[in-house]
Amino acid sequence: MKRNRLTKQQQRVLDAARDVRAKAHAPYSRYSVGAAILDENGALHVGCNVENAAYPAGSCAEQNAIGAMLAGGGRRIAAIAAVGGHDAVEACTPCGGCRQRIREFADADTRILLLAEDGEHVSYTVEELLPAAFHLTN
Numbered sequence: 001m002k003r004n005r006l007t008k009q010q011q012r013v014l015d016a017a018r019d020v021r022a023k024a025h026a027p028y029s030r031y032s033v034g035a036a037i038l039d040e041n042g043a044l045h046v047g048c049n050v051e052n053a054a055y056p057a058g059s060c061a062e063q064n065a066i067g068a069m070l071a072g073g074g075r076r077i078a079a080i081a082a083v084g085g086h087d088a089v090e091a092c093t094p095c096g097g098c099r100q101r102i103r104e105f106a107d108a109d110t111r112i113l114l115l116a117e118d119g120e121h122v123s124y125t126v127e128e129l130l131p132a133a134f135h136l137t138n
């Protein structure tokens with residue numbers, strides 16, 4: 001876990017995640033999450049969690065940001081940020097499924113940026129959050 005100063009681009013990604021969080025559809029958990037991805041071309045893609053009355057049909061913010069990245073022409077995650085919490089923001093680490101989804105499109109040392117309770121950012125590498133990740137060999 002790191003609390004270094006953010007680069008301008010990292011700050012941009014974190015701000016985009018914080019902003020899109022306001023668009024989340026989370027009437028059941030009341031836990032709103034926004035996620036943003038900077039792709040290999042410098043383009044920004046965002047997603048928010050979308051819940052459903054049939055609970056398992058809901059989807060995570062990171063998952064939706066990855067879908068937006070692919071649909072928008074990006075193929076790789078250069079940086080990713082997630083901002084979540086009930087009312088107040090808390091350091092919302094990606095769920096297990098999303099760690100695997102992120103790993104599909106990111107390198108082991110790609111950073112996942114989060115906004116912490118105190119308004120400061122924290123960051124982890126993909127490898128820190130998902131060591132010894134599953135991958136297919138052909």
Ligand code: THU
Nearest residue numbers: 029031033049060061093094095
């Ligand atoms: N959620 C995300 O969007 N991303 C995560 O990494 C953790 C959880 C959402 C799913 C659900 O809508 C709500 O947060 C509470 O679990």
